[in-house]
Amino acid sequence: MNAVPRGLTALLVLTLSACATLSPAQRDRASQIAAQARSNQIDCDAADACAQPSPLRELGSKALAASTPEQPRHYAVILDRGPDALLARIDLIRGATHTLDLQTYIYDEDDAGKLVLDELLAAARRGVRVRLLMDQLAALRHIDTLAALSGAHVNLEVRLYNPVLHRARITYPQYVLAAACCWRRLNQRMHTKLLLADGRVGIAGGRNYQDDYYDWDDEYNFRDRDVLVAGPVADVMGTDFELFWSDRRSVPVERLSDVGRRLISDGVPALPKTEFERPKRAQAMLDDAANAETVRERVAAHAIEVGQVRYISDTPDKHRENSDASALASDSLRSLIANSRKEVMLQTPYLVLSKAAQKLFSDLHERPDAPRVIVSTNSLAATDAFIAYALSYKYKRRYLREFGFNIYEYKPFPADAPIDIAATGATLPALGLPGLPEQQEPPPARWRRQDRSSVAYPYQYRRPLSREYVATRYARRRSNEPVPLKRAGVRIGMHAKSMVIDDRISVIGTHNFDPRGDHYNTESAVVIEDEAFARALGDSIRRDIAPANSWVIARRDKPPVFSGLEYSIAKVSEHLPLFDLWPVRYATSYEFVPGPNCPSPLYRTDPGFRACYKPVGDFPEVNLGVKSLTTRMFTAFGAGLAPIL
Structure with missing residues (x-):
């Protein structure tokens, strides 16, 4: 068989495999496997789900107490600095007493993504209902991670928005196939980003869940901005999230072909123990989040009292x-x-x-x-x-x-940007910015392979x-x-x-x-x-x-x-x-x-x-x-x- 028939055969096999989906009975079987595996153990029997005292959740309580239908009151905080934006998210997750809704475009399995995911799981285990909605094209990278989350806990639900080819993950060739058959649907993405705690405090803005949105990448970071708003507008945010969550395009991960097959063939995999590339930095963030005064000083103290807020x-x-x-x-x-x-x-x-x-x-x-x-x-x-x-x-x-x-x-x-260069952990030439501490942790494994003499094309610059x-x-x-x-820099x-x-x-x-x-x-x-x-x-x-x-x-x-x-x-x-x-x-x-x-x-x-x-x-x-x-x-x-x- 020469090259042309081989190529056509391979393309046919790829097309058939990519389009193959689970039967309704198989989807139901995968859903049943995930449901049966979910733990229903609750680590806390307190009415507030043993929530940590949260200065940011307190802003919501104050705003709601001061509001009337005619004169709503809100508190708003501009989150310019990446580490503060991550700190605010962890504080809200730890302070939630009833519900957490997270909606995002990108969710990566790097340090920032793992840290937030651990906190969401901990909240579910103490009795908080957690819903995680991600756009399919940039959701968690590994099928095993999605399969494990599908059966992790009764209080945790995970859905993907607009999954093309009925899959959670698609490969490069499958992307080409999707572009050929379903170009408009492929491009219709959920770019909306929201974290909502207890229907009273929300974070919205440009940040996804990935290291480079929180000054945690040692090559390239985004100068980004979110806003935290506490008060009645959170109810509007909750209604909007509900529209996405209940839409037919939002599919439970266990009902997608690749995740479902994994569940049917091997059951629900165990969630691996979290290993951070920079464990000291991750622990420092967790320690800061445990300190209410730190959260108050870095985030809550900058709240501005405003009236009407629209979402x-x-x-x-x-x-x-x-x-x-x-x-x-x-x-x-x-x-x-x-x-x-x-x-x-x-x-x-x-x-x-x-x-x-x-x-x-x-x-x-x-x-x-x-x-x-x-x-x-x-x-x-x-x-x-x-x-x-x-x-x-x-x-x-x-x-x-x-x-x-x-x-x-x-x-x-930039010489004067709200970026924490020290938090990146980079071991690169000085940028002319004074006061940067020396590197405390060795570069993660993925960067130790890199030839840093190549300023033009590093080994693995952006995924x-x-x-x-x-x-x-x-x-x-x-x-x-x-x-x-x-x-370099x-x-x-x-x-x-x-x-x-x-x-x-x-x-x-x-x-x-x-x-x-x-x-x-x-x-x-x-x-x-x-x-x-x-x-x-x-x-x-x-x-x-x-x-x-x-x-x-x-x-x-x-x-x-x-x-x-x-x-x-x-x-x-x-x-x-x-x-x-x-x-x-x-x-x-x-x-x-x-x-x-x-x-x-x-x-x-x-x-x-x-x-x-x-x-x-x-x-x-x-x-x-x-x-x-x-x-x-x-x-x-x-x-x-x-x-x-």
């Missing part, structure tokens, strides 16, 4: 045939922007705007009283999705000229199955890595999705303000109309766009001759869906140069801008090479990817 969220109805009519989050956010008067401050990791968003900002800019629009996003050096950056790079002229954006691109090594961008999740390994840089990438409007309205959520958020992903956001909270969130974003942390994007110097012709050709080339091959872009990156005549940063439209800023190139800090060429190729040919990016 806007797409429901699973978005994934029906008329999905555009159900994009509640996108419609709500666009309405807030359209009604702005003075300023819109927008933060998104991926500046790839949908057509509706482009029209919104174009109309906004044409208003005689157009508000200032400030955009904080990633540079090519910082982003984890270089294809998305390439599309952003393509439309810089449009963003600056037609939408009036003031764009700030995040640096990969492809942990991608937020579905379209590139199963691409080649190097397509899933951040671009190589000129120097713990790289930071922007992942926060936030907005401040007119110094009065604040938004923290999951929406990247991109086509995926409009058409494919379910998204959610917390909206708070309060000047004090808006001031705090605005200060946080302004810190991110400060010269120490971001470059400014502005028009490059005009060529001495034929500048009008060059601009016209570039504009025509930009509007082509393919073959945008004009080599010169309208804009480039600038660095602030302080001096006697330049005491503080300026907007790009200020007359003195060019006297105080120097151009640093289109891709500063990037080790120009293959990825730079690839970025330009996607700029030229990748416009068709915009709807799924």
